[in-house]
Amino acid sequence: MRHDFLDRYSRLDSPVHRAPAAVKLVVALALVVTVVLLPSSRAVALAAATIVVLAAAALSRIPWRFLVRRVVVLEPFVLGVAILALFQPGGWRLFLFLVAKCTFGLLVMVLLSNTTPFSDLLRVLKGAHAPALLVTTLSLMYRYLFVLVDEAQRMKRARASRTFTPRRTWAWQTMATVVSQLFVRSSERAERIYAAMCARGWR
Amino acid sequence: MHIPDGFLDGKTAVAGGILAAAGLGVALRQARLHLPPRRVPLLGLAAAFVFAAQMINFPVAGGTSGHLIGAVLAAVLLGPSGAVIVISAVLIVQCLMFADGGISALGANIFNMGVLGGVGGWAIYRVVGRLVKGLFGLILAASFAAWCSTVLGAAACAGELAASHTAPWSVVLPAMAGIHMLIGIGEGLITGLVLAAIARARPELLRPDAATEPRRSYGAIVAYGVSIALGLALFASPLASRWPDGLDRTAERLGFKAKAVATSIPAVLPDYEMPGIHWSVLGTSIAGALGTVVVFVLAWLLARVLVPMADPPDSTGPGTAS
Numbered sequence: 001m002r003h004d005f006l007d008r009y010s011r012l013d014s015p016v017h018r019a020p021a022a023v024k025l026v027v028a029l030a031l032v033v034t035v036v037l038l039p040s041s042r043a044v045a046l047a048a049a050t051i052v053v054l055a056a057a058a059l060s061r062i063p064w065r066f067l068v069r070r071v072v073v074l075e076p077f078v079l080g081v082a083i084l085a086l087f088q089p090g091g092w093r094l095f096l097f098l099v100a101k102c103t104f105g106l107l108v109m110v111l112l113s114n115t116t117p118f119s120d121l122l123r124v125l126k127g128a129h130a131p132a133l134l135v136t137t138l139s140l141m142y143r144y145l146f147v148l149v150d151e152a153q154r155m156k157r158a159r160a161s162r163t164f165t166p167r168r169t170w171a172w173q174t175m176a177t178v179v180s181q182l183f184v185r186s187s188e189r190a191e192r193i194y195a196a197m198c199a200r201g202w203r
Numbered sequence: 204m205h206i207p208d209g210f211l212d213g214k215t216a217v218a219g220g221i222l223a224a225a226g227l228g229v230a231l232r233q234a235r236l237h238l239p240p241r242r243v244p245l246l247g248l249a250a251a252f253v254f255a256a257q258m259i260n261f262p263v264a265g266g267t268s269g270h271l272i273g274a275v276l277a278a279v280l281l282g283p284s285g286a287v288i289v290i291s292a293v294l295i296v297q298c299l300m301f302a303d304g305g306i307s308a309l310g311a312n313i314f315n316m317g318v319l320g321g322v323g324g325w326a327i328y329r330v331v332g333r334l335v336k337g338l339f340g341l342i343l344a345a346s347f348a349a350w351c352s353t354v355l356g357a358a359a360c361a362g363e364l365a366a367s368h369t370a371p372w373s374v375v376l377p378a379m380a381g382i383h384m385l386i387g388i389g390e391g392l393i394t395g396l397v398l399a400a401i402a403r404a405r406p407e408l409l410r411p412d413a414a415t416e417p418r419r420s421y422g423a424i425v426a427y428g429v430s431i432a433l434g435l436a437l438f439a440s441p442l443a444s445r446w447p448d449g450l451d452r453t454a455e456r457l458g459f460k461a462k463a464v465a466t467s468i469p470a471v472l473p474d475y476e477m478p479g480i481h482w483s484v485l486g487t488s489i490a491g492a493l494g495t496v497v498v499f500v501l502a503w504l505l506a507r508v509l510v511p512m513a514d515p516p517d518s519t520g521p522g523t524a525s
Binding site for chain 1: 205208209212213235242243246248249250254255260262288289295296298299300301302303305307364370371392397401
């Protein structure tokens with residue numbers, strides 16, 4: 001299991017982690033929506049909101065290096081699109097404001113996802129009467145995400161140990177076979193899961 | 204193509220949210236009515252599969268790599284409603300667990316990739332698949348539809364950005380569509396290769412229609428059609444957007460817009476414009492149409508190469524190809 005990067009810090013213990021998931025989700029959504037709706041003349045409000053989020057980040061005891069790295073990893077796409085904003089009158093101001101807004105949004109979401117286990121968010125969705133099929137799909141997806149990522153990595157390792165020189169021309173063919181096998185195995189697993197669910201009195 | 208928070212303004216985010224809720228609502232209703240309970244776990248597993256498959260990197264020249272998006276692959280394997288649910292689940296998890304794609308832009312993202320990519324891609328897949336039969340037709344249609352769904356999603360994304368005044372329409376459309384016309388080739392190639400490999404290993408998995416949506420429901424087709432048409436009208440038509448405004452048009456007429464675009468955008472056709480024709484709706488349409496024809500031919504060639512490999516002479520796979 002080498003994919004604990006998926007939600008590594010969501011099970012720490014801190015005041016932010018202990019807060020109810022519903023509250024955190026609503027607060028995060030409210031913060032993001034407020035900032036999204038801010039006109040570009042209100043840079044002070046954005047700075048104030050950023051300070052609040054940074055304080056929450058400090059309270060959560062998540063290592064700063066991890067937070068910064070997560071945000072930086074997601075930044076290239078933000079910059080790529082924000083650059084297009086330069087192609088219009090007054091572009092510089094808009095560009096800086098867009099990057100600031102997006103970085104704020106990223107920070108809020110990274111903080112939310114690393115202080116709240118996904119299963120707690122699912123419980124909130126269920127409590128809010130989200131469609132049952134969607135909640136079932138999401139919970140099954142979350143449950144087997146790690147299993148399938150693990151399976152994919154196992155297949156990758158197996159292939160690497162058997163191919164001496166990956167020929168460039170066949171690389172895509174090989175990868176596609178891996179993906180197709182992953183689907184075949186997922187659908188077989190789904191059949192077994194259905195049998196197991198029925199055996200335990202589902203529906 | 205995941206739009207982060209901050210790029211969409213309030214009205215665009217709300218419009219995207221409503222369209223996504225409509226599309227996802229129809230998909231969930233269809234699944235509740237027609238999906239046999241036996242296949243319910245498959246939706247969750249397929250969502251996990253799409254997520255895991257997106258982490259497998261396909262090497263592209265120069266040390267870069269791309270990955271599958273998977274909307275059309277999901278639509279071929281699970282039907283359009285299944286694809287909408289699966290892609291939405293993937294996007295929700297990516298948003299809430301990895302901050303990949305903003306929470307205020309979640310609706311727009313679900314509309315672009317799930318509804319437009321899944322249902323729109325599936326419609327193209329069915330139309331082309333009707334015309335050409337057998338496994339050959341399946342691979343041809345699926346890889347062509349995968350390209351189309353990628354470009355359509357990118358165009359809608361560009362429209363949303365333009366409607367939010369994040370970037371001018373005349374820059375963001377050629378940039379997004381141009382880049383995704385290239386990315387789409389990879390998507391089409393991967394989709395075709397994966398389907399051929401599934402046909403080789405487990406051909407029975409390629410016939411989901413009998414199981415997912417047994418009888419045709421015109422209500423769902425109309426509902427999907429209306430939401431996609433509304434979305435395209437709102438986001439992907441230059442007429443509906445307020446851009447280009449006066450200043451913008453001046454800049455265009457003076458010619459520095461075209462120059463600025465030329466330096467920054469790698470496109471299939473230079474500048475995403477026919478040489479000689481000035482930037483216009485006509486030029487974009489001709490370039491887009493030419494690109495589509497080229498990709499159709501490429502998909503044809505791909506299917507031509509893959510079918511003999513997927514169809515060993517002794518097997519009786521789905522539709523022995525021509």
